[in-house]
Structures are given as structure tokens and as C-alpha cells.
Amino acid sequence: MERKEAFSAGKGDLAVEVKDVSKCFRLYRDVNYNLKEKIINWRKRGYELFWALNDITFDIYRGETLAIIGPNGSGKSTLLRMMTRILRPERGEIRMHGKVAALLDLGAGFHPDLTGRENIYLNASILGFKKREVDRIFDEIVEFSELETFLDNQVKNYSSGMYVRLGFSVAINVNPDILLIDEVLAVGDEAFQAKCLERIRKLQDEGKTIVLVTHATNIAAQLSDRILWLEYGKIRKLGNPWEVAAEYHEAMSLRPLGxxxxxxxxxxxxxxxxxxxxxxxxxxxxxxxxxxxxxxxxxxxxxxxxxxxxxxxxxxxxxxxxxxxxxxxxxxxxxxxxxxxxxxxxxxxxxxxxxxxxxxxxxxxxxxxxxxxxxxxxxxxSQGKDEGYLGMNCEIVRLRKA
Amino acid sequence: MRLRERLRELLRSRELLWNLTRKEVKVKYKNSLLGFVWSMVYPMIMLAVYYVAFGVIFQVRSEGMRYFAFYLLAGILPWNFFSTSMLLSVGSVVTNSLLVKKIYFPREVLPISQIGAQAFHFLLQELVFVVFLVIFGVPLSPWILAFPLVMMLQVLLLVGLTLFLSALNVYFRDIQYFTELLLLAWFWMNPIVYPVTFILGRFPEWAQNIYLINPMAHITLLYQYVVYNSPVNAPSAVYISWKGILGVVGGSLVLIYLGYLYFTSQEHRFAEFI
The missing domain is CATH 2.70.50.60 (abc- transporter (atp binding component) like domain)
Structure with missing residues (x-):
């Protein structure tokens, strides 16, 4: 609540500026991967244009958490990938003010033949962080991942859960100014998921800007300051998380009102x-x-x-x-x-x-x-005494004798 | 202007470049018993084959050449460096599609790190080579100190070529296969298994000129000059043309400039295409 007021006041303090952004993909009917076919078909335009995003404009304030929701194919991930510069908008401009780290695919930069330890450094440097910076937070990363004992094993021997844990630990601990998260909260067991959410809350407290793409609207509503609802590449709604989430549900017929x-x-x-x-x-x-x-x-x-x-x-x-x-x-x-x-x-x-x-x-x-x-x-x-689904009475009693 | 910005970004990513290079080196022999010994085995086998073929059967060594095996190695090692770097880095953007799609970083580190990893193996091989030269009492020349310069020139050429080809390979996978074939033929266009005098003076002027357009021919001659000390050990294999060398330097720089321009202009489309 407090945070929300804080940045509605200082509008000059922007972390992300998205201005008139449009992104167009070429959908190839049948990709001409070889030269011969390309030459034979040179006259034909072998693709159709698909506008994944259309004239999107919004700002994200410093310290704000913005959740992006929308049905499949609405352009959420495209928008996020443009923020990381993996893709470039056809029109318009995206400006990021600060150091960006993205959790798009956990462990994408891992090499199976290297050990967990080696991969931490490699992955962090792919994310754009220096060895010096990683040294400082190395223990934190390891502790967060709970993989101490497997640190010197090759990553290919990790379970998929361990893989994801390591990836998340690296990305979330490298201390970016702006953290982009794509649909990765759904991975890992529940205990680890809770830990991730907790870490995200901590980052919020530290004043980091977070952009979150998710299907889980309840997580979006809980975590974010505003929700951006995309549909067919356009902004359908941007605003109060509970309102937008509820309206989204309504529209998605999860809640067939009446x-x-x-x-x-x-x-x-x-x-x-x-x-x-x-x-x-x-x-x-x-x-x-x-x-x-x-x-x-x-x-x-x-x-x-x-x-x-x-x-x-x-x-x-x-x-x-x-x-x-x-x-x-x-x-x-x-x-x-x-x-x-x-x-x-x-x-x-x-x-x-x-x-x-x-x-x-x-x-x-x-x-x-x-x-x-x-x-x-x-x-x-609630008064914040409990978390989860239920508010129960719980007495905490300290015993004199252990 | 944009190019200068890019170079600055590449400079900032030098740690990533270094890490990726180290990864390539580490991963290559990770689960093998002999490890780095393998990077010696390949050139040794090549040496054995060419020695028997050209030294024993074709009697190329009769051209007044001492230590024919070492002459061969002086050319084989740089060629090996050149061809493996080419093959691996041309496919590097496509091979790392997972990374390219998921994470942003200056993509040119992909081909360049492959060259870096191969350069490491090459240096190791050259080191062992020089040790052998010393053990067998082959007279060396102080020109050997110029080795880093020659290698730098070769790396320039490699970077220029692979920036261009690796970007093109995203759209046309044919480039990869084409490169393999090209290298197969290209090998024989260099004075590696035969001395350069087999070409010069024996063919019409225009054919010789075509032969000397090949930048790798000049680079091979330079390596033979500085490492193997060809003026002493094989006078017939010496041909140093300043015009040619300047041509290679200039050509490589132009290639790098154009290659980089092309690479960066295409880079943002990689993630969509792969």
C-alpha cells in the first residue's frame, strides 16, 4: 500500500518506458531453409505478417511491480523479450533505466557437462554480471538453491527440479535493478515456490522494479502494484491489481458472471x-x-x-x-x-x-x-497474522522447561 | 556511431567472452581420459598421413628441405586452427539457439568465443611444436618472437569471415555445409604439404596471382617463416610479399568492419529465425 503511494507521487522516476511499441512477426508458410528453395521462390513473399503487439504505451515506475497477464498469444512474452532486447520492436521504443536481469528460461545458459559451481559463474556472466559481483553473492546463491552437496557434480546429473532451482537462484540473487520474470514461478516444488515469492517480496522491499508475466492471476494480484492486461497485442486494461484480476477472470469466463x-x-x-x-x-x-x-x-x-x-x-x-x-x-x-x-x-x-x-x-x-x-x-x-487459505486461532506459548 | 557503441558493449562483455571461451575449452575434453592430449593427436595423425604421402611417396622433400616433418607441422597446425575455428564458429549462433532465444547478450561473443577456444588449443600445440624443434636441434630464428603478430593477423581474418558467415548461417543452413566443402578445397590452395615454389614460376602469371590472392597462403608462409625458420631450413619454401601481407591486413580489417556491420544489423532477428 505504502509503496503504491510512493511512486504515484514521483512520476519522474521511471524504470521502464514503453512508447508506441509495435512488434510484427513474419509467419513463414514453409521456411525456406536452403538456398535452392529460396532462389526458386525468390519472387514469392513466403510469409504473412502477424502483429503480435500494437501500439503499446505505458511506463513502469521505479520500485514498482507490474504483472502482465493475458490469454495465450496476447503478446505478453513478446513484450518481455523486447524489454530484454532479445527481440527488437518494429516501431516505437523501449527504454530501460537500470541493470536488467531476466528469468525467461531458468538454466538456459547451463552447460550439462560443467559442475554446478562452474555453471553459476557462467550463467551469471551470460546474464551480464561480473565475476567480482558473483563472488560476493556466491554463498547466497548456493544457500538459496539448497544444492550445497551437489555443487561439484556435473549439472547433467541434476534432476529437473535441481536444475530449475539453481537457475532461479542465480538470476534472483545477482541483484539487478529491474527483474523480468516470465512464467517461471510455476516451477519447482511448493516449498521452493514459496521461497521464491518471499524473495520477490524482499526485492520489492529493496525498491527493485519487477515485471512479472504470469497466468496465475492470484499471484499477480498478490505481488503486483498494477496489472497490465494484454489481449490481441493491445492493452485491455492497466491498473489496480485486484480489479484487473477480477475483471480478467470475468472475461476469461473462469467466472461466468450471472x-x-x-x-x-x-x-x-x-x-x-x-x-x-x-x-x-x-x-x-x-x-x-x-x-x-x-x-x-x-x-x-x-x-x-x-x-x-x-x-x-x-x-x-x-x-x-x-x-x-x-x-x-x-x-x-x-x-x-x-x-x-x-x-x-x-x-x-x-x-x-x-x-x-x-x-x-x-x-x-x-x-x-x-x-x-x-x-x-x-x-x-485480514490483519496479516496468518498466511495461506485459512485464518485459524493459533496460540504461541513459550514453555519454561525445554 | 552505432558500431562504436557496439564495440563498447563488446568490451564490457569481455568477461562473458572469456567465460564462454573457457567453457568451450573445458567442455571439450571433460569426460575423456586423455584430455588435452587429444588436441595433439589430431595434428599428429595428419602429420603421419602427409609425411608418408608427400615425404615418402611423392618425394616432395627432395626440394632441398630439411626436417620435412617439421615443415609440414608448421603449416598443418595453423590450418587446423583455421578450419576448426571456421567450422565451429560458423554454426555457433545456430548451435546456441537456446541461449539466443532466451537471454540477451552481444551475440558476436558466440563465434568469437569459439575462435578463442581453438586459439587456446593452437597455442598449446605450437608450444609443444617449439619444444620438439628445440629437442631435435632445428635452428630457430629470432623471428619466432613475431609469432603473436602472425597469429593476430590470422585471428583478424577468422573473426571477419565468421561474423559474416555465422550470421548468414541463421538464414541459410547451407552455409555450414558449404564451409565444410570450401575448407576441403582451400587446404590445397596453401603451401602446406608442398613448398610454394611448386606454384611460383611453374604456372602462368595469372594463375600465380590467383593463388596469391588467398590470404591463408600468406599467413601460412609467415608461420613457416617465423616458427620453422624457413629461410634456413627450407629456402625453397620462402616467399614473403609485403604487398600480399598488407593486402591480408587491409582485407581482414575491411572484412571485420563489413562482417560486424552485417552481424549487428541482423542480430535482432536471430531470435525469431532460429
Whole structure:
């Protein structure tokens, strides 16, 4: 939060300037790799133009973390690769102010026949860092990678996980001003992933500029100060991470807003989410009460229907769900209007945006009366005592005798 | 202007260049028992073959040449350096496609580091060669101190040629195969297994001139002059033309300039093409 204010104030302090950038690829119908074919086909233009990026303009402030999201083929990676100078824009200009390191493909510069130790130096120098600089942080790299014992083994004997760990450790520890990360957070086991995220947070605290391309919008929203949403090579939206992430989900039909289904013999007419004051709200504190009120009606009598609620997180994972049936609650025969409260005395969810699904069905599950898929949403904020999915009570007690 | 900027960047990447060169050297014999001995074996086999063919069968040595084996080596070693450098560096951008696609660095370090690694092997071979010359009591000349200059000239020529060819090879893989064939023929265009007098004076003027256009011919003659001391050990194999040498220097510099210009103008397209 604080950081965000810091750079909205100092607009002059730019780390990356992207100005009117367009990138065009030639899509060759059939690549003429040899001279003969090239000569035979010299008159034909053997390619079509594909504009991967179109007139992109934005700035990244010093110390900011920008996440770039978008569907496959939207130009995310192209944009990142132009920032590293691997590709050059056809039009426009990209200016990078500061030393850049890129995590595009971990361990791309490794040679299988060299040892881990030798590869650390080689890889770092490919990334543009001097031996002197690497010497200083060598122990840090090794410690981060947790590969001390394998340091003098040839890298070809490493498992793929070890390979990636070494690559990430080098790139993230070489201390760039601007760090470009492409989709690499998805690799490694969970423990290592958590460690990487932690390191990224530390880099943020140190005031480094980070550009992150990812498919995991929840990671993007958590880590970044702004999200850039690319689609068909154009900027669809740039701004507040939670807003853009939610909107992105909506568009990507991960969250088909208001998608309804069902025979409507029993119709859900209204759903309300209320806070401790009994007021409708979309923002909750972890640990505060929540009431979900469901109004329904049936024109003709419906025998013993079941109402259910479920809560999904922004990635579509079912976090919580229950139903009248599971809880042994019977609605009996419903005719006309009705109303039901799901009262949650203490919300145990942690920070993030959540989506609420409310549904009505027959007891045997064969008839779907009405299903409102992820139609409602609310945000949860915690006091930061816990991390993960759940806010639980945890007492920390120091024992006198060990 | 842009070129000067590029050169400055290359200078900044000298550590990378050094590291890549070291990598090439290290990796080459990493899992072999004999290690660096192998870099001696190849020229030795070549020597044995040519010695039997031209020394024993064709009696080339009868041209008043002492230490024919050493004469051969004086030409074979630089040629070996030249041809392996060419072959490896012309394909170097394509071979390292993974790197080129994923990481930015001045791409010219790829061909140049290959030349660097071969230069290391070459120096090692030359060192052993000189030790042999001393052991066998071959009279040397103080000109041997000029060896680094000759080698520098050869490296200039190599860099110029490979910058051009390695960039072109990204678009046309034919360049690689073409280079192999070219080298096969080129070998015989140098006074390596025969003395230069086999050409000079025996063929019409225009044919001789064509022969002397070949920069490697002049470089070979220079190596024979400074290392093998050809004026003493094989007077018939001496031919030093200042015009030719200046031509090689000038030609190499022009080639480097144009090669570098071409390489840097194409470089940004490499990642898309490979």
C-alpha cells in the first residue's frame, strides 16, 4: 500500500518506458531453409505478417511491480523479450533505466557437462554480471538453491527440479535493478515456490522494479502494484491489481458472471451478503461474521428442495461449501416465497477475492432447479497474522522447561 | 556511431567472452581420459598421413628441405586452427539457439568465443611444436618472437569471415555445409604439404596471382617463416610479399568492419529465425 503511494507521487522516476511499441512477426508458410528453395521462390513473399503487439504505451515506475497477464498469444512474452532486447520492436521504443536481469528460461545458459559451481559463474556472466559481483553473492546463491552437496557434480546429473532451482537462484540473487520474470514461478516444488515469492517480496522491499508475466492471476494480484492486461497485442486494461484480476477472470469466463442454469421450478430471486451490522457488504474482515441470505419462490409446490452455497477463490478453487442437506436441514414442501439465512459466525478466509455460488436442486440431485454460478463476490482482508487459505486461532506459548 | 557503441558493449562483455571461451575449452575434453592430449593427436595423425604421402611417396622433400616433418607441422597446425575455428564458429549462433532465444547478450561473443577456444588449443600445440624443434636441434630464428603478430593477423581474418558467415548461417543452413566443402578445397590452395615454389614460376602469371590472392597462403608462409625458420631450413619454401601481407591486413580489417556491420544489423532477428 505504502509503496503504491510512493511512486504515484514521483512520476519522474521511471524504470521502464514503453512508447508506441509495435512488434510484427513474419509467419513463414514453409521456411525456406536452403538456398535452392529460396532462389526458386525468390519472387514469392513466403510469409504473412502477424502483429503480435500494437501500439503499446505505458511506463513502469521505479520500485514498482507490474504483472502482465493475458490469454495465450496476447503478446505478453513478446513484450518481455523486447524489454530484454532479445527481440527488437518494429516501431516505437523501449527504454530501460537500470541493470536488467531476466528469468525467461531458468538454466538456459547451463552447460550439462560443467559442475554446478562452474555453471553459476557462467550463467551469471551470460546474464551480464561480473565475476567480482558473483563472488560476493556466491554463498547466497548456493544457500538459496539448497544444492550445497551437489555443487561439484556435473549439472547433467541434476534432476529437473535441481536444475530449475539453481537457475532461479542465480538470476534472483545477482541483484539487478529491474527483474523480468516470465512464467517461471510455476516451477519447482511448493516449498521452493514459496521461497521464491518471499524473495520477490524482499526485492520489492529493496525498491527493485519487477515485471512479472504470469497466468496465475492470484499471484499477480498478490505481488503486483498494477496489472497490465494484454489481449490481441493491445492493452485491455492497466491498473489496480485486484480489479484487473477480477475483471480478467470475468472475461476469461473462469467466472461466468450471472451464468444461470436450471429448470426454475424453484427460483432463487435474491441473494444478499451481509456483514456484522446486517448491512449488505462486499468487504469482510477475517474473523468477522457473514450472513448469506437467499430468497426464493416456487409457483407450484416443490417437494423437499436443497439449497446450497459454495465459495470459490479467484483461481476457481472450491474453498468452502455446504447445503441444507449436508447439515440435516429440511425445507419441507416449498410453495410461494421463502427466505433462508446461512449464518457464518466467523469468516475464516484470508485475503483475496471470493466468488459465491448459490444453488437449488432436488434432494436426489437429479433436478437442477436454479444454479447461480459465482454470481456474487466479496473481498476479504485480514490483519496479516496468518498466511495461506485459512485464518485459524493459533496460540504461541513459550514453555519454561525445554 | 552505432558500431562504436557496439564495440563498447563488446568490451564490457569481455568477461562473458572469456567465460564462454573457457567453457568451450573445458567442455571439450571433460569426460575423456586423455584430455588435452587429444588436441595433439589430431595434428599428429595428419602429420603421419602427409609425411608418408608427400615425404615418402611423392618425394616432395627432395626440394632441398630439411626436417620435412617439421615443415609440414608448421603449416598443418595453423590450418587446423583455421578450419576448426571456421567450422565451429560458423554454426555457433545456430548451435546456441537456446541461449539466443532466451537471454540477451552481444551475440558476436558466440563465434568469437569459439575462435578463442581453438586459439587456446593452437597455442598449446605450437608450444609443444617449439619444444620438439628445440629437442631435435632445428635452428630457430629470432623471428619466432613475431609469432603473436602472425597469429593476430590470422585471428583478424577468422573473426571477419565468421561474423559474416555465422550470421548468414541463421538464414541459410547451407552455409555450414558449404564451409565444410570450401575448407576441403582451400587446404590445397596453401603451401602446406608442398613448398610454394611448386606454384611460383611453374604456372602462368595469372594463375600465380590467383593463388596469391588467398590470404591463408600468406599467413601460412609467415608461420613457416617465423616458427620453422624457413629461410634456413627450407629456402625453397620462402616467399614473403609485403604487398600480399598488407593486402591480408587491409582485407581482414575491411572484412571485420563489413562482417560486424552485417552481424549487428541482423542480430535482432536471430531470435525469431532460429
Amino acid at each position: 451464468e444461470e442454469a436450471g429448470s426454475k421450478e424453484l427460483e432463487i430471486t435474491e441473494v444478499g451478503v451481509f456483514n456484522h451490522d446486517g448491512r449488505p457488504s462486499e468487504e469482510f474482515q477475517t474473523g468477522s461474521p457473514m450472513t448469506i441470505r437467499v430468497r426464493f419462490q416456487a409457483e407450484n409446490p416443490v417437494e423437499d428442495p436443497v439449497l446450497s452455497i459454495s465459495i470459490h477463490d479467484s483461481q476457481g478453487l472450491l474453498v468452502y461449501g455446504t447445503s441444507t442437506q449436508r447439515r440435516g436441514f429440511s425445507l419441507g414442501t416449498v410453495e410461494g416465497e421463502g427466505c433462508l439465512d446461512f449464518k457464518i459466525p466467523s469468516l475464516m478466509l484470508l485475503d483475496g477475492r471470493y466468488f459465491l455460488t448459490v444453488a437449488a436442486r432436488s434432494r436426489d440431485g437429479l433436478v437442477n432447479y436454479h444454479h447461480l454460478d459465482k454470481k456474487y463476490q466479496f473481498d476479504v482482508k
